[in-house]
Amino acid sequence: MTSIELRGVSAGYRDRWVVDQVSVAVPPGSWLAVIGPNGAGKSTLLKAVAGLARHTGEVLLDGRRADQLGVRERARLIGYAPQVPELPDGLTVTDYVLLGRTPHLGPLARESAADLDVVADVLARLDLSALAGRPLRTLSGGERQRAVLARVLAQQAGLLLLDEPTTGLDIGHAQALLELIDTLRLADGTTVVSTLHDLTLAGQYADQLVLVDAGRVVASGPPAQVLTADLVGRHYAAQVTVLSAPDGSPAVTPVRAARPAQQPRT
């Protein structure tokens, strides 16, 4: 279980800052989804938490400043899956997922039987066992996405930072993957911070949403409070309506403006 709190975090790149004074607290074992339009700064915010983007302000993990933790300690606490991961060439799925065990390896850096068990378990849970020996480069986009998640899960970190984990997945695999993350969260008390473009899925899985636009938090709270037609319409420049799914969660649906009736050809 790892709690995370951001206090006035601004982040960006050499020539510009794209995240502006974000503050949010995520209780241990809960799920925060960061939503917002393209280019809002969601990925940059996750990178700042992972220690991979320049930032100011405080990132507190279990009340301790993340920038004062050693690299290894940080890697044990935070599992980060980027939106576009760089996949090393020439590795099989198993070799790649084993990389997730790196922060746990002993001084000789050799994996133990226990490490291999963790990897086998994660591959089974992600429906990847049949692909264990396949070279990474031969996987489909969706299979690759699951392998990336497998590597992060093998890390067994208390906090998962998942940048668009369902990109490229069909609706069934997206659902299965989010269910798996949720199951792990409930079983192990893992804290999850993810970006998600599918707002309906975000509302179904996250306890709390923050809506980011142009680097700033413009709304935050439980899904029903953030996923309103007004807020989504305004910040995504979208025409939507918000329905109620059978479980009571908000379902965000695009609405198409009525088209003028076609004139019969003469």
Ligand SMILES: Nc1ncnc2c1ncn2[C@@H]1O[C@H](COP(=O)(O)OP(=O)(O)OP(=O)(O)O)[C@@H](O)[C@H]1O
């Ligand atoms: N390495 C970089 N160097 C300079 N600018 C960058 C870099 N990466 C991202 N940016 C810029 O920072 C801004 C925020 O990008 P970011 O990827 O955080 O947005 P996002 O909300 O995750 O977007 P998307 O939904 O499209 O993935 C964008 O204007 C982007 O062009």
